[in-house]
Amino acid sequence: MKTLKNIILGLAMSAILPAAVQAQNCADFLNFRKAEKPWRYNTASKSATCFSGKKYEFVLPLAKGNEYRIQFFASPVFNNDVQVKIVDLNSNQIVIDLPGQLPEGSPEPKKGQTCLQDYREKETSTSMTHPFFDFAPAQPTSLKIMIEIKEKSNVVMVTQGDWDAEGNYVEKQVPVKKDDGSPETVKGCFTVYVIDKPADEVTDFK
Amino acid sequence: MKLNYKTLGLSAMVSATALLGLQACNGGNNNQGNTGNNQETESDGFAESSDDLTTYYLLPSPEDIFAFSSEKLKFSSALLNPTDRANTYEDSKSKETNFGVYCADMAYCAVNGQNQDAVKYLAVLRELSAKLGLESVFSTKLNDRIDEQIQNKDSLKAIANDTYLDIKKALEIQGKNSTIAQISAGGWIECMYIIINSIDSFSNTDINIQQIADEKNVFESLMAYLEQFKSKPGISETIEQLRPLGAAYNQLSVVVVENTGNQTTENGAMIIGGNKKIEISEDNFNTLKKTITDIRQALTSNK
Numbered sequence: 001m002k003t004l005k006n007i008i009l010g011l012a013m014s015a016i017l018p019a020a021v022q023a024q025n026c027a028d029f030l031n032f033r034k035a036e037k038p039w040r041y042n043t044a045s046k047s048a049t050c051f052s053g054k055k056y057e058f059v060l061p062l063a064k065g066n067e068y069r070i071q072f073f074a075s076p077v078f079n080n081d082v083q084v085k086i087v088d089l090n091s092n093q094i095v096i097d098l099p100g101q102l103p104e105g106s107p108e109p110k111k112g113q114t115c116l117q118d119y120r121e122k123e124t125s126t127s128m129t130h131p132f133f134d135f136a137p138a139q140p141t142s143l144k145i146m147i148e149i150k151e152k153s154n155v156v157m158v159t160q161g162d163w164d165a166e167g168n169y170v171e172k173q174v175p176v177k178k179d180d181g182s183p184e185t186v187k188g189c190f191t192v193y194v195i196d197k198p199a200d201e202v203t204d205f206k
Numbered sequence: 207m208k209l210n211y212k213t214l215g216l217s218a219m220v221s222a223t224a225l226l227g228l229q230a231c232n233g234g235n236n237n238q239g240n241t242g243n244n245q246e247t248e249s250d251g252f253a254e255s256s257d258d259l260t261t262y263y264l265l266p267s268p269e270d271i272f273a274f275s276s277e278k279l280k281f282s283s284a285l286l287n288p289t290d291r292a293n294t295y296e297d298s299k300s301k302e303t304n305f306g307v308y309c310a311d312m313a314y315c316a317v318n319g320q321n322q323d324a325v326k327y328l329a330v331l332r333e334l335s336a337k338l339g340l341e342s343v344f345s346t347k348l349n350d351r352i353d354e355q356i357q358n359k360d361s362l363k364a365i366a367n368d369t370y371l372d373i374k375k376a377l378e379i380q381g382k383n384s385t386i387a388q389i390s391a392g393g394w395i396e397c398m399y400i401i402i403n404s405i406d407s408f409s410n411t412d413i414n415i416q417q418i419a420d421e422k423n424v425f426e427s428l429m430a431y432l433e434q435f436k437s438k439p440g441i442s443e444t445i446e447q448l449r450p451l452g453a454a455y456n457q458l459s460v461v462v463v464e465n466t467g468n469q470t471t472e473n474g475a476m477i478i479g480g481n482k483k484i485e486i487s488e489d490n491f492n493t494l495k496k497t498i499t500d501i502r503q504a505l506t507s508n509k
Contacts, residue, residue, distance in 0.1 A: 027375040040273070043371055044264035057261040059430070061423040063274060065413075067475050091480030136471050139463070139479035140420035142427065192264070199471075 026189035029073065035195040039069065042194040050190040052078060053151040058192050059089075061142045067199045068135045070145075072115050074100065075188025080116040081150040082190070086133070090141035096133060136199050145192060152186050263431035265390050265424060268313035269367045271397040279404040279414060281318040286311045287396065287506045289330045299440030300508045302385050305334050306392025307506055309370050314400055316366040324362050328352060328369070335373070339380065343372045384438035387431050391444050392505060394421075394428055399502040402495045408488040418494060419486035422455045447501055454497045459485045
């Protein structure tokens with residue numbers, strides 16, 4: 001029941017797209033903010049205008065006694081080509097260090113391998129899950145969420161063929177710089193979406 | 207399976223809005239790159255801290271802060287900033303910081319089910335918003351929503367939170383992020399003032415007192431956020447007004463607590479926060495209380 005609902009919602013999301021989009025503020029992305037109980041939308045959520053080739057930090061204070069769920073979303077223009085690192089500023093430990101998606105040609109990701117690319121909860125799942133990361137502060141802390149938006153590659157791999165010495169036609173992938181006016185720097189939105197709830201139980205530090 | 211078409215329709219609509227929000231920022235040649243240090247760029251209006259790094263400080267709203275403590279504190283209207291002071295705020299700084307103060311007051315009333323008071327503070331915000339160029343936030347639709355849902359505590363909380371968010375968004379679109387910083391400062395101080403003055407006496411086990419201590423993290427983010435805009439009118443004044451609170455927080459001890467070694471909770475949430483705990487003594491509490499009260503009085507009395 002829930003699976004069918006998710007599929008329909010997913011189709012709705014992908015189908016409703018105007019061809020020409022008016023320029024809008026990235027903050028509009030948060031207009032869809034909704035959290036299913038017991039979760040509550042956290043107003044620290046942020047959707048920021050970002051550029052490829054740049055780095056961004058989001059510093060997020062977290063309170064003890066709450067549990068937080070963080071999800072990331074990025075404009076398609078970035079092709080999920082980002083790296084997200086999260087540092088717990090109280091302990092200075094890196095708690096997350098993940099790419100937006102797995103390299104092309106990789107099998108489907110598993111949970112905990114990506115921060116943007118959807119994965120299947122189970123091999124038999126028919127729907128995909130968008131990555132999320134749950135945190136339960138044992139002590140109040142701040143998370144430094146470091147985002148690196150990779151430079152947009154101006155190179156494409158092109159299949160070229162040639163005859164080898166033995167008369168065999170061999171194809172191989174060669175990098176070719178695009179000369180089609182593609183921009184080297186692109187602009188898009190990157191969203192840090194935060195929801196919270198009172199912690200059921202946090203294994204406390206004594 | 208029975209489909210809930212209303213939910214589906216709403217989901218489709220908000221999905222479209224979300225995708226518009228994503229797609230609208232899509233593509234286009236843009237070689238702006240960085241615009242140098244400490245300059246606001248784009249409608250996000252952030253200040254870059256270095257050529258290739260931009261930092262955002264994500265601060266809780268008043269409703270977020272009160273959501274944590276409200277059920278444990280007794281409501282007192284005496285703690286609210288009187289609405290008739292709104293007319294005395296003439297310069298930008300006092301208008302902006304006290305806009306934040308009144309946002310906090312409205313949230314405090316809303317989470318405590320004080321609906322009439324919440325609506326009163328919404329009205330003050332509406333008046334002040336006109337002076338800040340935020341009239342669009344208080345649309346007829348919002349006014350109707352308030353009138354319809356005035357009796358419902360949960361709805362009023364949602365309205366209070368949505369209004370705060372819409373205000374932030376409108377300011378971001380206008381590139382007025384230093385105004386957001388001022389509003390955040392006023393709102394946070396008012397929250398702390400209300401919480402700390404709701405506590406009758408010191409106790410080592412009072413979680414509201416511990417919350418005050420733990421807000422040190424938020425305070426540090428707030429100060430860093432203000433520093434980004436220190437060249438903007440009124441910001442350095444606010445920074446100086448808040449500085450004594452930094453000194454008060456620095457008096458709190460940070461102690462190492464024993465690490466049980468658990469990495470996750472039973473439901474899989476990652477346990478973070480390290481093993482350092484902020485401790486607050488009765489002297490610390492009294493110093494914080496006096497400092498916060500003095501700062502709040504200076505902000506709201508426009509001195």
